[in-house]
Amino acid sequence: MTRLKLAVVAVLMSALWSVGATAKFNIFACEPEWGALAKEITGNKAKIYVATGPNQDAHYIRAKPSLIAKIRIADLVFCTGASLEVGWLPLLLQRGASAEVQPGQPGYLMAADFVNTLEKPLVLDRSLGDIHPEGNPHIHLDPRNIVKLAKILKERLSILDSKNASFYKMRSRSFTKNWELLLTQWSKRLPRLKGRGIAVHHRNWSYLLAWSGLIEMAMLEEKPGIAPSAMHLKRVNNKVSIKNTMAILRTTFDDSAPSKWLMEKSGVPAIVLPFSVPRTPKEGNLAALFNSILTKLENIAVRH
Ligand SMILES: [Zn+2]
Structure with missing residues (x-):
């Protein structure tokens, strides 16, 4: 390699290096x-x-x-x-x-x-x-x-x-x-939820329940990830009532039909909770998510 070529390579390499660095x-x-x-x-x-x-x-x-x-x-x-x-x-x-x-x-x-x-x-x-x-x-x-x-x-x-x-x-x-x-x-808002029963479509909410003191009364999916069967839903309907269950929870991506069916049969309100924050991340999104989940649950808790 000539001296000129070597010099060109050196310049190119340092240019690449600075691109990488910035x-x-x-x-x-x-x-x-x-x-x-x-x-x-x-x-x-x-x-x-x-x-x-x-x-x-x-x-x-x-x-x-x-x-x-x-x-x-x-x-x-x-x-x-x-x-x-x-x-x-x-x-x-x-x-x-x-x-x-x-x-x-x-x-x-x-x-x-x-x-x-x-x-x-x-x-x-x-x-x-x-x-x-x-x-x-x-x-x-x-x-x-x-x-x-x-x-x-x-x-x-x-x-x-x-x-x-x-x-x-x-x-x-x-x-x-x-x-x-x-x-x-948030912990000051939890006593209103603690001990209240919840039915869930999928166990998306287990950590929310563990933190808030809400209690899982039933799961609409008989097995995780497998669509609820009519037979299992009937069993769930025998277990939940407005007396022991405050709401049926699902995400926007769960099939709405099973929770709607259960709501009709049992009278327990079926609600959709936000599962996460918007896709484009902004500061404050996570705090807003928990505020909105708590507000939705509190609104149900005072009514039922
Ligand atoms: Zn899962």
Whole structure:
């Protein structure tokens, strides 16, 4: 190689280096709640792509080329884990995500790994439905888990994007302080819900119930992930009444027919609760989600 060519290569390499150094940190969040938490901690320092919206069931997502393109540029993959995304995330990771975001690496962050999961099965038997060996993955609706994840996320970001570590630390501290205040405010609203019965379509709400003291009286799906059968719904109808059950809960993506049928038979109101935040993450989205869930439940609690 001539001296000139060497000089050109050196210039090109330094140009590439500076592009790399100024490029924003890319976060691929599987669900909108993790996108919103990432937004709280990273502010304007990261580019966040959220793979699914609040009206989508994250159990069933197709590993589309557009998602592959997004995960390829990810510096951090932030998802629920506990097998929630087992049908699509491993495929996306195999199709060209960097070595730094593969399982076991700091760039691979699964929220459920850092909290105590509920409903861990004693036996793993596929005939029991869509059972997650790691326990129920829908951990984000216990707001105490959000603050745990804020800390874990801050620690990961400090490793992966160390030049902004002090910024993330500051953001995480103020988010946590504010969230602790909210937790205190919310906990004052819980006595009105504590001990009240709830029927659920799918066990999307177990962590919300555990936090709030609401009690699951019945599940419309006989087995998780399997559509409710007429026979099972009749059994559920024998168990629930307006006396022992305040509401039948479902998400926007659950089939509405079973809860509507049960409402007609039992008189227990069927309600749709928001399951997550909007797909485009904004600061304050997570707090608004819990406020809106609590308000909806309180409105039902005073009426029934
Ligand atoms: Zn589930």
